[in-house]
Structure formats: C-alpha cells, structure tokens
Amino acid sequence: MAMNVGSGGGDDDVMVDINTTPLIDVMLVLLIMFIITIPIQTHAVKMNMPAPSTAQSPPKPPEEVRIDVETDGTVGWNGEVVPSRPDLERRLAQVAAQSDQPEVHLRPSKLVPYKHVAGVMASAQRLGVTKIGIVGSEQFTN
Secondary structure (H helix, E strand, C coil): CCCCCCCCCCCCCCCCCCCCHHHHHHHHHHHHHHHHHCCCCCCCCCCCCCCCCCCCCCCCCCCEEEEEECCCCCEEECCEEECCHHHHHHHHHHHHHCCCCCEEEEEECCCCCHHHHHHHHHHHHHHCCCCEEECCHHHHCC
C-alpha cells in the first residue's frame, strides 16, 4: 500500500469552491419579488369625531386689568392714575367680587422699590383677587 503525498506537478487540480454569483443573483431577485408582493401597511386609527357646530361662538378673550407701578410709587389702573391706596383697594375689591374675575396684570417699573409692588400684591391677596400676575418681568433679568 503506497500513498502519493507530494504534488504531482499537474494542472489538472480540481477546483472545489462553489460559484456563489448565480446564487446571490437568485436571492436578490427573490427578495425584490417579496418586497413588491407584500401589501402596504396603513397605520391609521379611526376615530369618531364630533361634527363641528356653528351654534357655538368662539370663546371671548379674558378681561384684563392693567396695574402699573411707577418708580415714585404712583399706581395706575388701566392707564388712569389711582389717587390713593383706599381707592386702589376699592377697585381691587370690585374685581374680587366678580364671579369670573378678570386677569390682573401687574406691570412694575424697572426702578420701583419692592415695597410698592409688594403692597399692591398684598392688597390684592387680602381682598381675594386670584388671577394676578407680574407682566414684563424680562426687564429685570438684565
């Protein structure tokens, strides 16, 4: 029993690698066919929405009261100067007595001492004004 171990020096070596090019071509054609034949998925949620009613009018904008506090402590009510603290408190009591209170926008001047602004806010809180806010506070960031 003899075995030939060395290379025989011939060109008749058999190629044992498989040619994968036709296999890849067939796989790509199948992939394209599957993509084409898949039904398109729609992701819609059907909702029963109420029909728009023309009987309702759009909501009215909220009523606003503008209180300006100047540098010297002068208080303005919608552009009109309030002569005294009791007059301001009377007006704030009228606002607090309303069932649907208007929004009170407090606009202090940049250089006003805090005690004047705090006095107006304390009066509003004591009399029951619930919708109050400081407007124009971006001037204090600089």
